Amino acid sequence: FGDRAFCFFCAVSALLAAPLWYMTLSGGISFETCMGFLLAEYLVAESWLGPAIAALQSAVPPDRRGTAQGVFSSLTALGNLLPAGLGLLAAGDLNSGFQVSVTACYVLSGLCFLVAADSFPKDQPLPREP
Template identity: 30%
Template sequence: KVVILIGAASIRFMGGYAISGYLPYMYSAVFDDYETIYAYLNAYVVAFGGFCSSIAGGWVTSKWVVTQPKANYYVPAIGCLLGCPFIAICCLSSNFYVSMLCGLFLEYLVAECWFGPYMSALQSSLPPRVRGLGISVMMFSATFFGSLMSYAIGEWYDGCCDGSGAYIRYIVLYAVLGTYLTSAAGFYWASTIDDEPVATESKPLLSDEP
């Protein structure tokens, strides 16, 4: 179960890296007359949209978990699914303001709710004495695969698009949709697996005693 959770988070980070790494280039290529206003709006979208989404994700989970113990798995999955139509609007719209405000802003508003509930699910699935190690492994894995996604998109773009900026929107769209849908499936899959009972442990991790 922990492996599935770490894998799902790593895939979700891949989608996030695709957005943060290549959307600026997409807007520069597709909406080259809006570079200045894009810089201002993007800062607002990332900061305000991400903040509101994080707060809402934690609040919804804290209320829902009272009646649904798996809420901290479902909220990340739902966030990924809800983000898909808005990233499509962001990448495919021919209107800059529709792309930014009806696409990217709403994508951040619904999709960035996942991290707090996810961390709750991961911690509850780990024995208390290895929670710090487990979270460190998750962050390493997520950062590694996120960086790998950035590299893969760069190779994909250089190899098949002949330097044309018009195609970057489709590459970003397919990358984000693929990672969001896969991570949503991973979060749901993890929710179907029961936690193993954890025995009370008083010995240190590196104890030599049998």
């Protein structure tokens, strides 16, 4: 898989996190079960950062890596605005708002990583910095 493996790992992590997050906020389950889902969600959802940065750094020329990292960090910060927007929901709608929106974002993220993986060369590794 070469450098594509980074993107595949991130895609699998995001796609596994989606149902785990959804189940975390599902009604009718015990607190302990909810915390088990949350633990599993954190384990898979938070493991994507390193491989995502590695894929980004290997995909851009060395002289543009700083800019690429800056754009990545800015988009990550922009994504942190979602909870602020959801805070405008009525108190009774917060649970379902977070459940649906975060799950949808995980699925979208996984699909984006699959598209990114397809953009890497399939039979040769990318050139490395000397």
